[in-house]
Amino acid sequence: MAEPTYRFFDVHVLRTHRLSRSLLRVVLGGPGLETVVSGGRDQRLKLFLPQEGQEEPVLPDVLDTGWYARWRGLDPAVRGIMRTYTVRDVRRDPGELDIDFALHGDLGPASRWAAAAAPGDRAALLAPVVTDNGGVDFRPPEGTDxxxxxxxxxxxxxxxxxxxxxxxxxxxxxxxxxxxxxxxxxxxxxxxxxxxxxxxxxxxxxxxxxxxxxxxxxxxxxxxxxxxxxxxxxxxxxxxxxxxxxxxxxxxxxxxxxxxxxxxxxx
The missing domain is CATH 3.40.50.80 (Nucleotide-binding domain of ferredoxin-NADP reductase (FNR) module)
Structure with a gap:
């Protein structure tokens, strides 16, 4: 069986940093994050956030290749809120991962979570663990000038x-x-x-x-x-x-x- 290119990680907020009026960096930590490998460029991952009133996002009991169908099968009012973000940076020793959030004026669930994020707040990631993981779209062809x-x-x-x-x-x-x-x-x-x-x-x-x-x-x-x-x-x-x-x-x-x-x- 082929090794997975993405894995789930339980993470928590370490700190936040305002980059501009509309951009907020959230630095995440958690067990195993040192194994995350970014392909760089526009590398994407999935972020799962808790619903209002929850301490952590609700995910399927089994997190294998069939996770998406199981996640969709959960009650939308209960399951973790899933969003796609760019891996802005990933570091080792200790394992840390940065996500930069654009804070829209509509303050959707991800914007609200990021704007209020405090150390210890919990989330989950589906993040790459190999460099060539299919989550990078920026691929200039050979011969690009x-x-x-x-x-x-x-x-x-x-x-x-x-x-x-x-x-x-x-x-x-x-x-x-x-x-x-x-x-x-x-x-x-x-x-x-x-x-x-x-x-x-x-x-x-x-x-x-x-x-x-x-x-x-x-x-x-x-x-x-x-x-x-x-x-x-x-x-x-x-x-x-x-x-x-x-x-x-x-x-x-x-x-x-x-x-x-x-x-x-x-x-």
Missing amino acids: WVLLCADETAVPAVAAILEWLPAGTPVRAWISVAGEADRIALPTKCEAEVSWVTRPSPVAAAVEAAAFPAGRPYAWLAGESALVREVRRHLVGPRAFPRASVTFTGYWRAGASEDALLEESA
């Missing part, structure tokens, strides 16, 4: 990790949609990166459309609100003639719909 990134604040953690991961000197053009100046963060990188922060209501798609692109073979990674992602992708594969295989796009969320509603739609 330059990289285009487009995101909103929910994808800033992934953008930051991508910029750290890319080889020194890689030409990068990035556009990030945020509510205001207070939502910007530093994005350290060894790339030749030009980062444009686009303050709403100015549309990020218009900024991309007006830009001059570098010469050479591009690779684009788009993430954030679904409508933003669709609009930018339409421009890239249309007027800009990007090969469709050179555009990776992910709707992290959709305006007016919770992740629970989107899960039900995809069931």
Whole structure:
């Protein structure tokens, strides 16, 4: 039997740190976290949070490859709240894992939990334990000459990790949609990166459309609100003639719909 690429971990909050007005880092600890292995870039994991009034998230009794069907079979009002997040950093000795939360104004269950998180608060993770784990979407093809990134604040953690991961000197053009100046963060990188922060209501798609692109073979990674992602992708594969295989796009969320509603739609 093949070794699992992801495993469940019981975790608790160690500390929190405000990165910007809309971005909060939660540092998690727990037994076995030193075995978590991130593939870097936009590496994702599953976070399970307790329902209101619970001390820890309710998960299926058996956490094997059939966990998802068992989780869906639990009462939605009781089962742990599942959300997908980027692994911002993972450390050993001691084992710690960072998740950066975008605190939306709607204060959904994950935002509420993160905003109130205090040392000792409990959660659970389904996290990778091998580097090549299928949870990384940012994969520039061989021969890529330059990289285009487009995101909103929910994808800033992934953008930051991508910029750290890319080889020194890689030409990068990035556009990030945020509510205001207070939502910007530093994005350290060894790339030749030009980062444009686009303050709403100015549309990020218009900024991309007006830009001059570098010469050479591009690779684009788009993430954030679904409508933003669709609009930018339409421009890239249309007027800009990007090969469709050179555009990776992910709707992290959709305006007016919770992740629970989107899960039900995809069931």
